[in-house]
Amino acid sequence: MVTAVLSDTDLRRRAWEVAAQVVDPEIPVLTIADLGVLRDVRVRDGRVEVAITPTYSGCPAMNMIALEIELALERAGIGRPTIRTVLSPAWTTDWMSEDGRNKLRAYGIAPPQASSSRRALFGEQQVSCPQCGSGNTELLSEFGSTSCKALWRCKACREPFDYFKCH
Known part of the structure; x- marks a missing residue:
């Protein structure tokens, strides 16, 4: 008190x-x-x-x-x-702290890329695996364990992982 x-x-x-x-x-x-x-x-x-x-x-x-x-x-x-x-301005992954991004990676979730990048804008994403760091990954599903995540798989280590979607 x-x-x-x-x-x-x-x-x-x-x-x-x-x-x-x-x-x-x-x-x-x-x-x-x-x-x-x-x-x-x-x-x-x-x-x-x-x-x-x-x-x-x-x-x-x-x-x-x-x-x-x-x-x-x-x-x-x-x-x-x-x-x-507060709904306006809408939340964006740009508001996530660098410490938060690092915590996601350590937890096994790929943190969002910068949403202003050309790849994010046109859907050409290269997501790095949070387990081994390889960029050789593939999207399995736009829907992951929660609505704000997508399911990806690393082709190098073969591990599936969540990716925190940019928006």
Whole structure:
């Protein structure tokens, strides 16, 4: 429980620190800050408001993420926040942190390529295998273990892997 009265700036900073540690329920090695889903934290009239952006419209993880943010902030003594879902601008893989990309790779998921690349724009992707690093890979299915991932296979090590889709 927070016993001292915090300034709005300190409350905002503390709320961001706590919310940033909430993990994505579909990819538990990533925090919502790594993923770029946590967009903003504000304090209005002494109450915390947290803005989150889904990785795509209809993402089933968003309700769980909102609940986990509420619980984390309450446990930290900050109180129950208002959670606001922001759809514009739409989430992009460009918002994912470099640390988040590295965590994906270590977890066995190929991180997204830069979405502004010509290959990503025209669908000519070369995805590196997160297991062996080979670029000799093939798309098996546009749909992976979750809607934001595609299923690929490495032709070098023959291992299947998820690729986090660019958008």
